[in-house]
Amino acid sequence: MEADLYKEQPQGLSINLDSREFLKNTARWGRFLAIIGFVFFGIMILGGLMGVFVTLKGDPNTAAALGNSLMSGGVFSLFYLVMAVLYFLPLLYLHKFSTKMLFGLEQNNEETVTQAFKNLKSLFKILGILTIAMLVFYAIMMIAVSTGAYFGSSRF
Secondary structure (H helix, E strand, O other): OHHHHOOOOOOOOOOOHHHHHHHHHHHHHHHHHHHHHHHHHHHHHHHHHHHHHHHHHOOHHHHHHHOOOOOOOHHHHHHHHHHHHHHHHHHHHHHHHHHHHHHHHHHOOHHHHHHHHHHHHHHHHHHHHHHHHHHHHHHHHHHHHHHHHHHHHOOO
8 A cells, every 4th residue: 555655756846947958958969969979970880891891802912911910800890890889879869868858848848858868867777788898898808818917927
């Protein structure tokens, strides 16, 4: 019985004029950053695809000159494409937040503003997950480098 009392939140919060302007300016900057981000996303995809194309169709002498380095050619291009794909999802949520927030504030539509905040929550959730993944990756790389340095310095 008591749990039923807390299912719905009280509807007492409203947005004053200052908060409305802050949200509108935030959404405008978010839209600007999302559009610039989409442009850079396109450049990253083109750069990665060009790298794959050059690696696959390139001059064999040029490929030999690059050597067999792990970060040369296709592996580097693949890494670039993966980073571009990871960059896309936060941009998408930022763009959705911005457009829905601007529309919701213009039309005074509470449902659209709520959807905008839902997209903002998803943006931060994705950024948090990516941050945790990068921290784990860094920790693994530090352990691998330390282990490699330890065994590399030992003379067997």
